[in-house]
C-alpha cells in the first residue's frame with residue numbers, strides 16, 4: 001500500500017513555471033525512498049510541490065488512502081518561533097496533531113534524551129547551533145508519528161552520533177509503517193539505507209529503482225551509487 005503518490009505534470013516559480021516536469025513515483029508504507037540529484041536538479045522544488053507550497057503547480061499528490069493527511073516535513077533550513085522554548089515547540093506540535101498529554105510527554109522525553117538535548121529543553125531553539133536546530137526539527141517530526149515523512153537533506157550539520165540516532169528512528173518508523181521520502185547528497189548513506197532511489201536531473205526523473213535495478217541499468221555490477229549515477233548521467 002502506498003503512503004505517498006506523486007504525479008507532478010509540471011511545477012515551478014513565477015516566471016519559471018516548469019522547473020520540474022513529469023515527476024512520478026510513490027513511497028510505499030514502510031519504505032525509505034531517496035531523492036537524489038545534483039545541485040539545482042529540482043529536488044527541493046519536488047518537495048515544495050508535494051507540500052503544496054508552489055503557486056505554479058499542475059499535478060496530483062496523494063497521502064495514502066483512508067489515513068488522513070498526516071505528514072511531517074523536516075526542512076533543510078529549520079525555522080522556529082523566537083519566543084517559544086524547545087518544550088513549548090513540542091507542546092505546540094503535539095496539540096496541533098491532537099496527541100493525548102500522557103502520550104506525547106512520555107514520547108517527547110524519550111526522543112529528547114535519545115538526541116542528547118535534555119539540557120536544552122527550556123531554552124529557545126532560535127539561539128541553538130545549526131546542528132542542534134536540525135535535531136529539533138527531527139524531534140518535532142518524530143514526536144507526532146506521521147504516516148509520511150518528507151525530509152530535505154537531513155545529514156549536513158548532524159554529528160555522527162545524531163546521524164546514527166536519526167537512522168535508528170527512521171528504521172523504527174519504517175517498521176511502524178511510515179513512508180519516508182528523503183532528499184540527500186550523501187550518496188553512501190543513501191545507498192546503504194534507502195529501499196529505493198529516485199534520481200532527478202534537470203527537473204525530470206532519470207531512474208526510479210532499487211540499488212540492484214540501478215546497477216543493472218548502469219551496467220555496473222559492483223558500482224557504488226555515485227559511480228552508477230555518473231554513468232547514467234553520461235559523466
Ligand SMILES: Nc1ncnc2c1ncn2[C@@H]1O[C@H](COP(=O)(O)OP(=O)(O)OP(=O)(O)O)[C@@H](O)[C@H]1O
Nearest residue numbers: 013014016019037038039040041042043044045046
Ligand atoms: N524561489 C525560486 N524562484 C525561482 N527559481 C527557483 C527558486 N528556487 C529554486 N529555483 C530554481 O529551480 C531549480 C531547481 O532548484 P531546486 O532548489 O529544486 O534544486 P535542488 O535539487 O533542491 O538543489 P540543491 O541540491 O542545490 O538543494 C534551480 O534552477 C533553481 O535556480
